[in-house]
Amino acid sequence: MGNSTLADLSGLKRRLAAVFFAVAIVLIASGVVAHRQHQASLRAEAAKMLLSIEQIKLEQLQLWREDRANSALSLLDGHKIAGYLRALTADPSDKKAADGLRARLRTFIERNGYQFAAMAGLDGKLLFSTGGKPEKMCPGVTSLIAKAKASGLPQLGDFYLHPGETTPHIDIVAPAVRAAPVRDLYLLLRLDPANFLYPLLQAWSAKGATGEILLVGRDGDELVFLNDLRHVKDAAMRLRRPLTAEALPAAMGLRGKNGVVEGLDYRGVPVLAAVGPVPGTNWAMVTKLDRDEVMKGTGTLAVLLALLVLSLLVAIGSVAFVLFRGQVEKAEEMLARLTDQVPGVVYQYRLYPDGRSCFPYASSGMEMIYEVTPEEVREDATPVFGRLHPDDLKSTGEAIAASGRDLSIFHLEFRVVLPKQGLRWRLCDARPERLPDGGTLWHGIITDITDRKLAEEALRKSENAVRNKLNAIMSPEGDIGSIPLEDIFDIPALQRMMDDMYQLTRITSAILDINGKVLVASGWQDICTKFHRVNPETCRHCLESDTILSRDIPPGEVRSYFCKNNMRDVATPLIVGGAHVGNFFLGQFLYEDDPRDIEKVREQARRYGFDEEEYLAAYDRIPVFSRRNVEVLISFYRQVSELISTLSYGKIKLARALAQSRQAELEKENLNKALAAKNKEMENFLYITTHDLRSPLVNIQGFSQNIQRDLAEIRAALAEAGLPEARKERTQKLSEEKVPEALGFVLESSAKMDMLLSALLKVSRLGRQELKPEPLEMGAMLARLVDTMIFQVREAGAEIKIGPLPLCRADAASVSQLFSNLLDNAVKYRDPARKLVVEISGETRGGRAVYRVADNGPGIAAADLERLWDVFYKPARAGKKSGEGIGLPMCRRIAERNSGGIRVEANPGGGSVFVVELPSAQGTEGT
Amino acid sequence: MNENLTILMAEDDDGHARLVEERFESVGVKNAIVRFRDGAEAWEYLNGPELKNGREYLLLLDIRMPGLDGVEVLRRIKSDARLKTIPVIMLTTTDDPKEVETCYALGCNSYLTKPVEFKKFSEVIKRLGLFLMVVRVNKVK
Structure with missing residues (x-):
């Protein structure tokens, strides 16, 4: 069986049904045909029989008629009769002949069963008669005589009923030609058909109890039955029917029909009949059998046939059903196998318009999801609703109603409380469908999302904890009491410690925060986990016990009490930073001397619906300790708790201090960055x-020089030009004094400005220069510097002493410039009154190389100390010797850009000391 | 005097342009000087029909000009196959070594600080060997 079974099922059902109906139609049709054929064959058989009987009867009738005629002729042919007739013809009063004739006729009548014999003339007048009373001949006798005369042969008359008689009779006329050739004499014979003909007709030699042979004749518009009938008394010549009667076989025969017909006979009973005319007469013969007899047995056969068809159908139907059922079972098995693989339950949930509901289908996962079997909820979903968490019952009901109303996808996360698994989370996804009865059917799946939920919860908690910790750390003024205990404690470490202690002591211990939340717990007793914490009401007792009963215990004290579920609890507060943040508990035990009221326990079990025996067993398992041991233990725990509390508090305080210091550092960094920018x-x-x-x-500058150059030419031209003396003097003064003087000022000022701008450019260029810090041998560098200045130094008569100098880490070119500026200044602004001595010394202090350049110059006025580092600032004392005014600002800039600094101090022996700090070559940064 | 030489000068400041012309004149250079008011004008001329094949050119480029500046014009010339043989002298307002470095890096032949003093200018010209390179000098003052 492939995976397509489920899909094929409805197709299979259709195919099986189609095959079944086809077979059923064929079977029923065959049955009907067989039945028809059987009937037809019976009918044909009967018709054949009827036709042969008719044939025989017609022959017999013919023979009988011939026999009657011949017997009349044989009588007349007799010598004696002929003699008598001749005698009587000759002498009608010949008594001897008359007697002889009479005797002969009588013998004849008696021997042949005639009623009456007579001799008549052509006119029909009886000349002589014998037997019976002399009755009138039938009305047709004269025509019979005429026929006999014409044919010379005996004639049989029709059935004839005299008024007042009950039985008809038939007359026979035979011409006595040979006996009385002289005169026309005719022998008249009357016979009673009841004696002669009827037995012949009534004799039914073939099978068939209802067989009957009729002779019928025509009388005007009517049909008249000629012989006695089986079912109607004295019918001969009396019973009549209209010739036009449609269904009457006898009428059909008279109307010329020759063959086998079906119709209703004189009784109105369906018959099968062979009809046909009787040759030589006006009669018709009907040979009939009741149709019921012909078809006798076909009914039973039909029933048997029907039964056969039915049983065949049932058999085939059963086979089809078994086949289908087999496939269905296979499909169900496969469905079950598939759904077993689904993590959860695959189900159908049906909601009736009256509010009832059930799970028409649920996979085996139902037992895991709700702890009910699919069978338990097949008819009624109530057990499932009993499993829902009370707080989620309402929202679940509303979600079902909404989904059913809008036919929207049902998607819900909810909780269940299960007898074995306890509180679990479920996720349900289902698609609703409206049913014809107005109800709703959902097809869906419910999965266990407890792990996910727990993980989410844990993640959320841990996020909260991290956030709270951060908040606590970042807000140094925050109240320590507002921080949850779990954010202060190292919960996992405490848990491990308490687990180990439980192994030693077997006493349940726990740390709960001020709201009763269990943070650390070890060695819980079954009675709590399996009973008290499961039932909502007893669980509330637990919470109340953990909060209300343990409230306001003074620090360092221990309180012992019965919890609301009748067990011993011992609590001592946890104080962190002077705030009560939680409690340490020992609990879920009893003292040796505590009363044990079993009846009360039983009552408790009954009240909250616990299994009484299991609850009692759990109660019996509650450990029992001596007061002394518990007191020792809680004392130990209290000390440990206080230690932990203090450590935790210290940790938080330390963290805050670190955070503050880090904060300050960050701010400083930011400020520095802003400054650099x-x-x-x-x-x-x-x-x-x-x-x-x-x-x-x-x-x-350029054009001033142009003018200066051109002025010489102008002066020469003026000298040559013959100007009036006064004018000449004036222009000479202009060209030789005034204009050159003005130009001198312009050029001097612009030169000064040029210098200032150059200085500014130098300063700005310094900021843009890329620095390459490297270890610098400062002693060697300064020696080279002094060498380059040797001319100036000698000219000034100065002395420069270089002491041992530490290495620093800085940019060589810029640092060289710094010291060059300092030495330059010292030489330039020396005290003319004494020999200039510059001493350069250095040391490493606190990871920094500190260099001192001390001179014995005039020193720096207190007023200038601050502004000394400003660009273009010139101390009054500098006087004419003032330079660009950027030397010291550049020194400061260089020092700063090399992560160092510069300051000036007064030299105690007169003069100034410039102190330059640079990063030490050995020291790592920040030390 | 090399009369086949045309001096091209891109200088946005009229005064500076005049001063440069006069200083050249004063040292005896009489060649025609074509002046452009900015870099774009100069670049247009260099790519236009007036620049004749077979003639010799010397280009003086002010560094700081509005729009297309001298550094950019220099960069373009030095990356143009036809123009890159033209000698270029950068005109600087200051002797800022950083700018000078940039120009040398781009391939200028020399640089000239904007002329101020006649004596100084001629010394500079001499020092650069400019006369020997481009013109025959009758007289050195």
Whole structure:
């Protein structure tokens, strides 16, 4: 069987049904045909029989008629009769002849069973008669005589009933030609058909109890039955029917029909009849059998046939059903196998319009999901609703109603409380479908999402904890009491410790926060986990016991009490940072001297619907300890708890302190970054500005020089020109004094400005220069510097002493520039009154290389100390010797850019000391 | 005097342009000077029909100009197969070593600080060997 079984099932059902109906139709048709054929064959057989009987009867009738005629002729042919007739013809009074004739006729009548014999003339007048009373001949006798005369042969008359008689009779006329050739004499004979003909007709030699042979004749518009009938008394010549009677076989025969017909006979009973005319007469013969007899047995056969068909149908139907059922079972088995693989239950849930509901189908997972069997909820879903968590019952009902109303997908997460598994989470997804009865049918799946939910919960808790911890750390002013205990404690570590202790002591221990939430617990007793914490009411007792009963215990004290579920609890508070944040518990035990009221326990079990025996067993398993042991243990635990509390509190305080320090560091970093950015911006501005300012200066300087150059030419021209003396003097003064003087000022000022701009450019360029920090041999560097300045130094008569200097880590070019500026200044601004001595010393202090450049110059006025580092600032004392005004600002910039600093101090022996700090080459950063 | 030489000058400041012309004149350079007011104008000329094959050119480029600046024009010239043989002298307002470095890196032949003093200019010209390179000088002052 492949995977397509489920899909094939309805197709199979259709195919099986089609085959079944086809077979049924064929079977029924065959039955009907067989039945018909059987009937037809019976009918044909009967018809054949009827025709042969008719044939025989017709022959017999013919023979009888011939026999009658011949017997009359034989009588007349007799010598004696002929003699008598001749004698009587000759002498009608010949008594002897008359007697002889009479005797002969009488013998004849008696021997042949005639009623009456007579001799008559052509006119029909009786000349002589014998037997019976002399009765009138039938009315047709004269025509019979005429026929006999014409044919010379005996004639049989028709049936004839005299008025007042009950039985008809038939007359026979024979011409006595040979006996009385002289005169026309005719022998008249009357016979009673009841004696002669009827027995012949009534004799039924073949099978058939209802067989009957009729002779019928025509009388005007009517049909008259000629012989006696089986079922009607004295019918001969009396019973009549209209010739036009449609269904009457006798009438059909008279109307010329020759063959086998079906119709209703004189009684109105269905018959099968052979009809046909009787040759030589006006009669018709009907040979009939009741149809019922002909078809006798076909009814039973039909019933048997029907039974056969029916049983065949039942058999085939059963086979089809078994076949289908087999497939269905296979399909169900496969469905079960498939649904067993589904993590959860696959189900159909049906909601009736009256509010009842059930699970028409549920896979085996039902037992895991709800702890009920699919059979238990097949008719009624109530057990399932009993499993729903009370808080989720309402929302679940509403969700079902909404889904049923809108035919929207049912998607719900909800909780169940199960006898074995306890509280679990379920996820249900189902698609509803409206049923013809107005109800709703859902097809869906319910899965166990407890693990996921727990994971989510754990994640959420851990997120909360992390967030709370962060909050606690980030808000140093926050109240420690507002931090949940679980955020203070190292829960897993405590749990491990308490688990180990439980192994030793067997006393249940727990730490609960101030709201009764269990944070750490070890060695729980069955009576709590399986009973008290499961039932909502007893669970509330637990919570109340853990909070209300344990409230307001003074720090360091231990309280012992019965919990609301009648067990011993011992509690001691946990104090962190002076705040009561939770409690330490020993519990779920009894003291040796505690009363044990079994009846009360039983009552408790009954009240909350616990299994009494299991509950009692759990109660018996509650451990029993001595007061002394418990007191020792709780004392130990209290000390451990206090230790943990203190450590935790200390940890938080430390974390806060660290956080604050880190915060300060971050702020400092940010400030430094902002400062650096500002500096850079400033330097860029400076660079562009000075550059742009220099552009117009080029014109001022350039064209001033043009004028200066051209002035010489003008002067020469003026000297040659013959100007009036006064005018000449004036122009000479202009060209030789005034204009050169003005030009001198312009050029001098612009030169000064050019210098300022160059200085500014240098400063700004410094900021843009890329620094390459490397270990610097400062002693060697300064020695080289002094070498380059040797001319100036000698000229000034100065002395420069270089002590042992530590290495630093900085950019060589810029640091060289820094010290060059400092030495330059020292030489430039020395005290002329004494020999300049510059001492350069250095040391490593706190990871920094500190260099001191001390001179014995005039020193720096207190007023200048602050502004000394400003660009273009010139101390009054500098006087004419003032330079660009950027030397010290550049020194400071260089020091800062090399992560160092510079400051100036007064030299106690007169003069100044410039202190330069740079990162030490050995020291790592930040130490 | 090399009369086949045309001096091209891109300089946005009229005064500067005049000063440069005069300083050249004062050292005896009489060649025609074609002046452009900015980099774009210069670049257009260099790519236009007026630039004749077979003639010799010297280009003076001011570094700082509005729009297309001298550095960019220099970069374009040096990456153009036809123009890259033209000698280029950058005109600087300052002797800022960083700018000078940039120009040398782009392939300029020399640089000239904007002329101020006649004496200084001629010294500079001499020092650069400019006269020997491009013109025959009658007289050195």
